[in-house]
Amino acid sequence: MNELFAVDSSIVAATLVILLSLSVVTWTIALFKLWRQVQDKKLNRAFHDKFWGARDWREGEEIATQGFGDVAKLAQAGFAEINVLSSTSQDLLHSGAPQDVLERLLRQQMENIKRYHERGLAELATIGSTAPFVGLFGTVWGIMHALQNIGQSGAASLDVVAGPIGEALIATAIGIATALPAVLSYNYFLRNLKLRTTELENFTHDFMRLATKQDVRGAQHGGQ
Numbered sequence: 001m002n003e004l005f006a007v008d009s010s011i012v013a014a015t016l017v018i019l020l021s022l023s024v025v026t027w028t029i030a031l032f033k034l035w036r037q038v039q040d041k042k043l044n045r046a047f048h049d050k051f052w053g054a055r056d057w058r059e060g061e062e063i064a065t066q067g068f069g070d071v072a073k074l075a076q077a078g079f080a081e082i083n084v085l086s087s088t089s090q091d092l093l094h095s096g097a098p099q100d101v102l103e104r105l106l107r108q109q110m111e112n113i114k115r116y117h118e119r120g121l122a123e124l125a126t127i128g129s130t131a132p133f134v135g136l137f138g139t140v141w142g143i144m145h146a147l148q149n150i151g152q153s154g155a156a157s158l159d160v161v162a163g164p165i166g167e168a169l170i171a172t173a174i175g176i177a178t179a180l181p182a183v184l185s186y187n188y189f190l191r192n193l194k195l196r197t198t199e200l201e202n203f204t205h206d207f208m209r210l211a212t213k214q215d216v217r218g219a220q221h222g223g224q
Contacts, residue, residue, distance in 0.1 A: 012145070015138030015171050022127050022134075023178045029120040030185040037192060043069030044199065051075065057214055070113050070196065071203050077109040078102065078207050082214075102211060106204045113200060117193050121186060128182035135175015142168025 047067045054060040064075035085098050146165055 012138045012142040012168060012171055015134060015141070016174060019131060019134055019138075019171070019174045019178050022131055023174075023181070026124060026127050026178065026182045026185065029123060030181065030189075033120055033185075033189055037189075040069055040196075043067075044071045047072045047075075057210065060210075070117075070200060073113060074106060074109055074200055074203060075207065078106055078211065081105040082211060099208065099212060103204075103208055106207065110197070110200045110204060114193065114197060117196060121189060121193075124182045124186040124189070128179045128186055131179035131182065132172070132175045135172040135178070138171025138175070139168045142171060 047063075047069050048071065050063045051060055051067070051071075054063055060075075061079045064072060064079055067075065081102050085101060143165055146168060
């Protein structure tokens, strides 16, 4: 590690520090999102099993209230909206056809869940697209610095030129090594987000189907 930063130019050394910091950020985001993904899958799977195994609408509401995970949050928002629609007092926010109001609320909740899981993706995309250029900047600056030193010394033999230029090229290599995990992680989690969205959309459709059978406004008492 000491040899890695043993370069003549302070700019190149600073570039290497920046790239290594970006690499740490990339792996921190990737590992956290991967851990969160595993946990969410377990929670969603457990909630699906309990909710669709409920005997009636009322039991499904109780399961949703006690549930955890993205799908449980969506169900909780749906039941909460149904309870509001079932009440006698209404406002402009809940005016209109009950099915349309409920579907709008579920869509809004689904978008909130998506925005939550989008956290970190912008950072990964930024690191993946900029790290090679940061490394290239360090390389160009290092080569300029090396050529200036060579010109001042008056020596231009291969062994004199190869050492400084080789040190400068390290910045490009580290830049590529930093960008690659960021790009792969971004593509992986973006695809996973699309799968999450599909799962939420399917649950929204099924929930709306059940709520319609309960007549929405009377759903609060439909399972009693």
